[in-house]
Amino acid sequence: MTSHRTEKPSAKTPTPDQIRRAPKVLLHDHLDGGLRPGTVADLARASGYEGLPETDADLLGTWFREAADSGSLERYLETFSHTVGVMQTRDALVRVAAECAEDLAEDGIVYAEVRYAPEQHLEGGLGLEEVVEAVNEGFREGERRARENGRRIRVGALLTAMRHAARALEIAELANRYRDEGVVGFDIAGAEAGYPPTRHLDAFEYLKRENNHFTIHAGEAFGLPSIWQALQWCGADRLGHGVRIIDDIEVGEDGTVRLGRLASYVRDKRIPLEMCPSSNLQTGAADSYAEHPIGLLRRLYFRVTVNTDNRLMSHTSLSREFEHLVGAFAYTLDDLQWFSVNAMKSAFIPFDERLAMINDVIKPGYAELKSEWLFQ
Numbered sequence: 001m002t003s004h005r006t007e008k009p010s011a012k013t014p015t016p017d018q019i020r021r022a023p024k025v026l027l028h029d030h031l032d033g034g035l036r037p038g039t040v041a042d043l044a045r046a047s048g049y050e051g052l053p054e055t056d057a058d059l060l061g062t063w064f065r066e067a068a069d070s071g072s073l074e075r076y077l078e079t080f081s082h083t084v085g086v087m088q089t090r091d092a093l094v095r096v097a098a099e100c101a102e103d104l105a106e107d108g109i110v111y112a113e114v115r116y117a118p119e120q121h122l123e124g125g126l127g128l129e130e131v132v133e134a135v136n137e138g139f140r141e142g143e144r145r146a147r148e149n150g151r152r153i154r155v156g157a158l159l160t161a162m163r164h165a166a167r168a169l170e171i172a173e174l175a176n177r178y179r180d181e182g183v184v185g186f187d188i189a190g191a192e193a194g195y196p197p198t199r200h201l202d203a204f205e206y207l208k209r210e211n212n213h214f215t216i217h218a219g220e221a222f223g224l225p226s227i228w229q230a231l232q233w234c235g236a237d238r239l240g241h242g243v244r245i246i247d248d249i250e251v252g253e254d255g256t257v258r259l260g261r262l263a264s265y266v267r268d269k270r271i272p273l274e275m276c277p278s279s280n281l282q283t284g285a286a287d288s289y290a291e292h293p294i295g296l297l298r299r300l301y302f303r304v305t306v307n308t309d310n311r312l313m314s315h316t317s318l319s320r321e322f323e324h325l326v327g328a329f330a331y332t333l334d335d336l337q338w339f340s341v342n343a344m345k346s347a348f349i350p351f352d353e354r355l356a357m358i359n360d361v362i363k364p365g366y367a368e369l370k371s372e373w374l375f376q
């Protein structure tokens with residue numbers, strides 16, 4: 001008698017090792033939120049930065065995670081003063097960017113867009129352009145080191161303007177100037193409540209006139225009005241977080257789902273949502289992985305992507321984010337592929353490159369993983 005395997009192999013729960021080896025795409029990761037704890041300690045020592053709460057790398061890593069675990073975005077953001085504080089020289093920026101690309105490649109990421117706010121790195125005397133050039137140099141160096149270790153990654157930069165400041169147009173112009181040299185788009189970040197995206201309308205209008213791309217942190221600490229402004233006033237291509245779109249979705253007792261006008265628009269127009277589950281648990285935007293809106297949004301086929309936000313503060317990696325989601329929602333390799341293809345479709349690099357990444361890198365990578373059961 002022949003025995004047949006009844007379970008579709010791709011429907012099995014992926015192991016942590018498979019998750020790590022799966023080709024992944026990351027669209028929302030802050031350069032100043034992803035330093036290795038040891039690097040923060042090293043750079044502080046080298047530059048004479050005295051404000052660190054701990055000097056031992058392990059203790060420092062724990063400190064960042066715990067301090068960021070505050071339940072409020074404002075308190076979460078306070079921890080960045082220490083990472084930004086040690087990223088004020090060319091060498092520090094090159095090192096942090098190179099290690100970032102290396103770490104992402106080691107985690108199985110094949111394409112990443114990493115963001116940072118150039119205006120926050122001028123205290124040591126660097127100019128905005130020098131900051132961008134140092135970070136770009138670091139990314140290229142990290143890509144090279146990854147290649148030497150048998151890994152392949154491409155990293156693009158997103159330039160962020162801080163929403164409480166008034167330099168958005170200047171930073172948008174900077175992003176436009178470097179668009180063919182490693183910078184793929186623009187973003188605004190920082191405390192959301194009290195700083196609506198329309199404050200920076202001039203920057204967004206400028207980028208639209210230049211046919212350039214941008215994402216906006218919206219719907220994280222503040223709700224639907226922020227998402228609505230980001231899309232309908234500012235014209236964002238993607239939403240950073242966007243979790244609060246859930247406020248415009250009603251699920252009835254019998255399971256029927258009703259989308260409001262804004263949620264319908266987001267789904268109909270395939271607006272990419274850059275979701276960052278662990279970060280949301282820390283800032284209070286969601287209570288647990290199982291209750292995170294990503295579960296429902298994925299079932300409703302919103303264009304959901306999975307991201308890290310701040311690997312240091314959230315003690316995470318993209319693989320870990322997927323592990324949490326696999327635990328909460330029993331996602332399979334098919335789901336992971338769906339998230340990765342969604343992210344690649346939503347990237348800011350040209351269409352032909354996105355398509356080649358999907359067809360020549362991502363899909364073959366998942367096919368390879370899905371075939372492993374045949375040889376066990």
Ligand SMILES: O=c1[nH]cnc2c1ncn2[C@@H]1O[C@H](CO)[C@@H](O)[C@H]1O
Nearest residue numbers: 030077080115116117160189190217
């Ligand atoms: O989740 C977030 N929401 C809003 N702002 C953030 C988040 N994570 C980091 N930053 C802010 O973005 C700056 C540039 O990278 C960081 O310095 C931090 O202030």
Ligand SMILES: [Zn+2]
Nearest residue numbers: 189217240309
């Ligand atoms: Zn963010």
